Amino acid sequence: MLKLDPLPFISLIQNRYVILIFRESTEEQSIISGTWLFVLTERSNNQWVAYDPEANRWHPLPRARAFQDGWHHSGFACVCVSSCFLVIGGCYAPSVSSFPHQKPVVTRDVMRFDPFKKEWRLVAGMLTPRTHFACTAVSGKVYVAGGRNLTHSGGITSAEVYDPVADRWQELPAMTRPQMDCSGLSYRGSFHVLSDQVGFAEQNSSEVFNPSDMSWSTLEDIWTFSRAMQFAVQVMKNDRLYTIVDWGESLIKTRDTDEGEWYNVGSVPSVVLPDHPRELEAFGYGFAALRDELYVIGGKVLKWEESGVGRFDIVRLPVVRVCNPLDRPLNWRETRPMCFPAGGSITGCVSLEEYSPP
Numbered sequence: 012m013l014k015l016d017p018l019p020f021i022s023l024i025q026n027r028y029v030i031l032i033f034r035e036s037t038e039e040q041s042i043i044s045g046t047w048l049f050v051l052t053e054r055s056n057n058q059w060v061a062y063d064p065e066a067n068r069w070h071p072l073p074r075a076r077a078f079q080d081g082w083h084h085s086g087f088a089c090v091c092v093s094s095c096f097l098v099i100g101g102c103y104a105p106s107v108s109s110f111p112h113q114k115p116v117v118t119r120d121v122m123r124f125d126p127f128k129k130e131w132r133l134v135a136g137m138l139t140p141r142t143h144f145a146c147t148a149v150s151g152k153v154y155v156a157g158g159r160n161l162t163h164s165g166g167i168t169s170a171e172v173y174d175p176v177a178d179r180w181q182e183l184p185a186m187t188r189p190q191m192d193c194s195g196l197s198y199r200g201s202f203h204v205l206s207d208q209v210g211f212a213e214q215n216s217s218e219v220f221n222p223s224d225m226s227w228s229t230l231e232d233i234w235t236f237s238r239a240m241q242f243a244v245q246v247m248k249n250d251r252l253y254t255i256v257d258w259g260e261s262l263i264k265t266r267d268t269d270e271g272e273w274y275n276v277g278s279v280p281s282v283v284l285p286d287h288p289r290e291l292e293a294f295g296y297g298f299a300a301l302r303d304e305l306y307v308i309g310g311k312v313l314k315w316e317e318s319g320v321g322r323f324d325i326v327r328l329p330v331v332r333v334c335n336p337l338d339r340p341l342n343w344r345e346t347r348p349m350c351f352p353a354g355g356s357i358t359g360c361v362s363l364e365e366y367s368p369p
Contacts, residue, residue, distance in 0.1 A: 046365075047061055049091070050299075058071070060353050090153055093151060117142050118140055119141070134175075155170065158191060158193070196244050262277075309354055
């Protein structure tokens with residue numbers, strides 16, 4: 012159970028926002044290091060913020076370039092590579108009230124944020140526009156596959172790789188079947204494409220791309236959960252995998268690398284609001300790994316009225332909760348809550364850790 016300070020909730024109801032984690036180095040000598048967690052929430056108008064885990068502080072980032080003001084960006088991928096943060100592809104949809112007759116636009120654009128220069132810039136775009144696709148970084152390059160666009164609404168077979176040093180995309184061999192609404196994972200040097208249908212008997216497999224021989228293979232029965240019930244899979248030290256599975260309660264699971272079985276290590280704590288007597292289950296939060304710890308970020312709860320008439324408020328949470336997954340039982344603590352007006356459902360979340368000589 013997690014009790015929340017009343018102060019972060021002032022004027023928070025009905026606000027959703029984008030959250031990034033960004034670290035300003037105060038050291039001018041020895042090693043230049045950066046540790047960031049990048050997050051995006053709904054209703055942010057493409058505004059990002061950033062968290063410094065060493066200083067335990069949040070910072071707003073410059074606003075990223077938008078396709079058009081008032082258009083909602085979704086279905087994009089976010090990934091960190093070469094000390095920078097990339098927002099890739101996705102779909103821009105107009106608000107119903109502002110542009111009632113405009114159709115959504117699927118983009119191939121890539122925006123790159125440099126946390127040291129604190130600026131965004133447009134870099135080389137993907138070869139194929141796509142939204143809701145698989146994406147991850149493997150050995151310093153960005154791999155994307157699958158998804159959908161206005162031409163291929165039933166899924167895309169194509170894949171491509173981005174070299175951030177050369178700022179160039181290259182086409183890869185196509186997958187054996189179209190994939191849509193999929194997610195990507197870097198595991199043991201390969202690019203895993205996890206289907207939205209993982210966990211169902213007719214499609215209980217994932218496609219795996221091996222960069223060393225530029226070939227695809229099919230891996231059976233390793234991801235036992237549907238993405239409808241599963242948060243992003245986080246890969247930590249020694250190839251340890253963690254995910255959150257929502258089967259009525261938010262369970263944190265890890266995979267035994269020797270046996271191949273998933274087992275529970277704990278659960279995401281419930282939330283107690285300062286003016287509400289009951290424990291509440293959060294939903295819509297982000298999940299990330301940073302510096303050997305797991306982060307649960309933001310989310311929402313339904314605050315039911317005690318009168319019993321079925322009315323409730325939606326409370327957007329700014330809270331950030333952290334644990335070491337090796338502790339038993341899990342020992343959760345709070346870091347500083349997200350800065351105003353950040354809070355609520357997370358639509359993008361990724362971490363960056365880098366260390367380099369001056």
